[in-house]
Amino acid sequence: MSQKWLRREGLEWVDKEIITHEQYEKILQLYPEQHRMISFLPIFASILVGLSLLTFVASNWDGMSQITRFVILLITMLGFYSAGFTLYRKGHPWVGQGLLGLGVVTFGASMILIGQMFHLIAYDARVFAIWALAGLGMLYLYRRNFFYFITAVILFTGQVYAMVSFGEASWLILVLTLFGLGIYAWSTLHSLVGWLLSFLLGIQIVFLIFSNDIAWSWLSIIPIGFYAVGLLLEKRSVAGGFLFWSHTFGVIFASVMVFAQSDVRDHTDFLANPIAYMILFLGLLILAVYKSGWEKGKLVPVVLFLPMFYLPFGDLLYLLILFVFSLLLIYYGDQEEHRWKSKMGVILFMYSCFLGYIQLAWDFLDKSLFFLLGGIMLFVIHWLLRRRDRWMTKGGE
Incomplete structure (x- = not known):
């Protein structure tokens, strides 16, 4: 619970005589202020540890046999998932979700690397859709925004990959964005989730229009x-x-x-x-x-x-x-x-x-006069806005 929100709302409760001031102080003591950045540190730590393992594997990748590569990828992915599940269940949600997020990332990386090992050729963005399903599974299992953001990044990356590599947007990724992320956004109270969902949908619709000769x-x-x-x-x-x-x-x-x-x-x-x-x-x-x-x-x-x-x-x-x-x-x-x-x-x-200045004056004005008039116009706008602020401050007198 946010200490800032509790202080603000608590004072209103006291003013409305819902609680006494002494009760207000006791409620504040029950919910001490927590620094959110400290809560994020375990996630950052688990990400760094995971990156160190992945970097080590990547640096020695060429010298390994295919069976060794496959086993390392499998053990790494299962290790992240099992450690994340265990820590989350034991009351360490921040560390747990960080490791589970690394499990999702490792799952997608493993699919891509295995495809390269066996020379599998992708003709669309289905690998990113499957990868996103892993993120959606974690999202609906634990209902944490962290998995929402991971899945959003995967879907957006997959759509960009489809546009760049194949010249067409993926309807499958759009559907996963709309329903997979949309259903969660519908039920959450976090406005940032809605901002991200609408941005992803808007960009993907733009991609679809440009890639389908509409x-x-x-x-x-x-x-x-x-x-x-x-x-x-x-x-x-x-x-x-x-x-x-x-x-x-x-x-x-x-x-x-x-x-x-x-x-x-x-x-x-x-x-x-x-x-x-x-x-x-x-x-x-x-x-x-x-x-x-x-x-x-x-x-x-x-x-x-x-x-x-x-x-x-x-x-x-x-x-x-x-x-x-x-x-x-x-x-x-x-x-x-x-x-x-x-x-x-x-x-x-x-x-x-x-915009109007550029559109109407750029072609026919001497450039020195162009910039001079631009500077004068900004001074005039600044003066008008200052007068407006003073007028508002005085209540329109």
């Missing part, structure tokens, strides 16, 4: 799709990741369109079928608006998701969208007293100014 403009469905999913899951901690990455992917797509719209608008590989696109887009838009409860603050991101690439002068429209979105973030952040949202709006406004 029109690139379908990429713009990812932000509004993630936003709708985030609103659907709003009461769960996993929702935060989908909401965050919907904004991030939306800003990235709009930024690319500011510079690339004129080049790709009429390209057959870019434009999606307008009828199919609009049916899906409007469906997601209606879902997002419905789940937002018509709250203006929740409707703001919809501006960022509008498909302006079908229109002429789409590059300028996307630049305008970035400006409007950033100003709305600042406004509603102030209205809701949400400082993080206001700060992100300010950062995005400066970023939009930078």
